[in-house]
Amino acid sequence: MINEGIERPNIFQRGSIEVICGPMFSGKTEELLRRLRRAQIAKLKVEIFKPSTDTRYDATAVVSHDLNSIQSTPIETSSSILLLGSNTQVVGIDEAQFFDDELPVVCEALANKGVRIIVAGLDMDYTGKPFGPIPKLMAIAEFVTKITAVCMVCGAPASRSYRLAAGRETVLLGEKESYEPRCRVCFNLDK
Numbered sequence: 001m002i003n004e005g006i007e008r009p010n011i012f013q014r015g016s017i018e019v020i021c022g023p024m025f026s027g028k029t030e031e032l033l034r035r036l037r038r039a040q041i042a043k044l045k046v047e048i049f050k051p052s053t054d055t056r057y058d059a060t061a062v063v064s065h066d067l068n069s070i071q072s073t074p075i076e077t078s079s080s081i082l083l084l085g086s087n088t089q090v091v092g093i094d095e096a097q098f099f100d101d102e103l104p105v106v107c108e109a110l111a112n113k114g115v116r117i118i119v120a121g122l123d124m125d126y127t128g129k130p131f132g133p134i135p136k137l138m139a140i141a142e143f144v145t146k147i148t149a150v151c152m153v154c155g156a157p158a159s160r161s162y163r164l165a166a167g168r169e170t171v172l173l174g175e176k177e178s179y180e181p182r183c184r185v186c187f188n189l190d191k
Helices: 028-041 079-084 103-112 134-140
Strands: 016-022 046-051 061-063 069-071 073-075 090-093 116-122 143-146 160-163 179-182
Touching (some): 028 046, 103 116
Antiparallel strands (some): 160 179
16 A cells, blocks of 8 residues: 555644735734634644734734734744744734745744644735735645725725835834725825
C-alpha cells in the first residue's frame, strides 16, 4: 500500500489560515475578537499579537473602534510570533498590514504545525493599492472574509479607506479624523 506507514493528521489538529480584511471601520477587529473569544470559550490555548507600533487605543490590548478589547502581545517583527505562538492552538494577529513581508511565511509555518491562524488587516492602503503582506496571506489562506463598511458619501457598501488627512506616507495611524470608508465610485471622485 502506498500510504503505509504515513501517519494521518488528527482532524481536530489541522492548521489553517483565516484572513479578515476590508477598509477601515468595517468591523475587522470586531470579527477577529469574536472568533478569538469563541476559541477561548472552547478552552483552546489562544495567543494574540499586534504590531508594537499600533498604540492608538492601548499599548498592549487589541481594541476595536467600539472599544471591545482583548489582551495581546505587541511585537516588532513577525518572526516573534514563531517563538511566542509555537505552543498554542490558535493565534490571532491584528493590524497585519503593518507587519513585515515574512508574516505569510510565519503563518504558513504555524498552520503546517496544526495551529489555527486568524489574521485581520487592511487589504488596501489609502491609495487603493494592495497593502503589506495581506494579499499574500489571502492567497495562501483557507478562508478569506472580506468585510465592507458604509460609504460616508453615498451610503453604499464601502471597500476602500479614503484619507482625509494630508500626507503621502503609506502608514499614518489615525481614526475618523484621518480616514473614512468609501465605495469605489466615491473613492475616485476626488482623484
